[in-house]
Amino acid sequence: MLNKEHWELKHKNSEGKYNQVTDFARFCYYNFMKKKGKLLDLCSGKGADAIFFHNKGFKVTALDYSPEAIKQFNATQKRYDIFIASLVKDISETLPFEENAFDYCYIRLGLHYFTDDELRMIIPEMLRVIKPGGLLFCQVKSTSDKDFGHGKMLEKDMYEDETGYIRHFFSKDYADDVLEGFHIILNEERKIPSGSAYLEIVAEKK
Numbered sequence: 339m340l341n342k343e344h345w346e347l348k349h350k351n352s353e354g355k356y357n358q359v360t361d362f363a364r365f366c367y368y369n370f371m372k373k374k375g376k377l378l379d380l381c382s383g384k385g386a387d388a389i390f391f392h393n394k395g396f397k398v399t400a401l402d403y404s405p406e407a408i409k410q411f412n413a414t415q416k417r418y419d420i421f422i423a424s425l426v427k428d429i430s431e432t433l434p435f436e437e438n439a440f441d442y443c444y445i446r447l448g449l450h451y452f453t454d455d456e457l458r459m460i461i462p463e464m465l466r467v468i469k470p471g472g473l474l475f476c477q478v479k480s481t482s483d484k485d486f487g488h489g490k491m492l493e494k495d496m497y498e499d500e501t502g503y504i505r506h507f508f509s510k511d512y513a514d515d516v517l518e519g520f521h522i523i524l525n526e527e528r529k530i531p532s533g534s535a536y537l538e539i540v541a542e543k544k
């Protein structure tokens with residue numbers, strides 16, 4: 339798992355940035371979220387996507403382990419006079435929600451910081467809080483990414499670069515395997531000109 343101090347510093351040093359809704363949030367909303375409902379945004383960062391979903395009529399709960407990210411998110415909420423429940427919480431711990439609590443669980447660039455063992459604890463916990471028939475949306479770095487294979491190998495497809503930044507790069511087969519318990523609706527790679535490559539996954543709780 340990635341050191342929390344890493345993100346505290348990153349969020350502090352980027353105050354005022356990363357506050358635009360992402361293409362992935364729009365993609366999920368326009369293609370898959372036909373019905374309004376309760377949405378859990380995990381590793382929500384400064385909350386730009388959470389605010390987008392809120393403005394589209396979803397009841398959003400946002401969660402991140404960085405107090406700084408949540409502080410900036412809450413300041414944005416205050417500025418625009420909106421209220422979205424936000425929590426400082428580590429997703430490698432039990433999620434503080436009842437089972438079947440959410441229609442949607444959204445996690446953009448949050449799941450690729452964990453070892454295989456950690457993911458096999460975190461994913462069943464996400465499955466627990468999603469309603470049957472509910473959807474998981476997930477974007478992670480893929481094994482086609484330009485940074486794949488760089489730095490110290492921690493375990494299969496997981497590397498730590500010289501700054502201490504850790505990422506577990508997902509292949510399509512790995513995503514299918516680790517998301518057992520979900521019915522995979524979409525598992526597609528997206529490459530962008532910078533050399534970054536992502537897996538975009540939509541999965542339904544059976």
Ligand SMILES: C[S@@+](CC[C@H](N)C(=O)[O-])C[C@H]1O[C@@H](n2cnc3c(N)ncnc32)[C@H](O)[C@@H]1O
Nearest residue numbers: 345381382383402403404427428429430446447
């Ligand atoms: C690349 S950012 C993505 C933020 C946001 N989802 C977005 O798309 O802009 C990764 C986020 O994951 C959070 N994070 C990393 N590990 C976490 C953990 N174990 N529990 C909760 N949040 C975590 C970081 O604080 C950071 O805000």
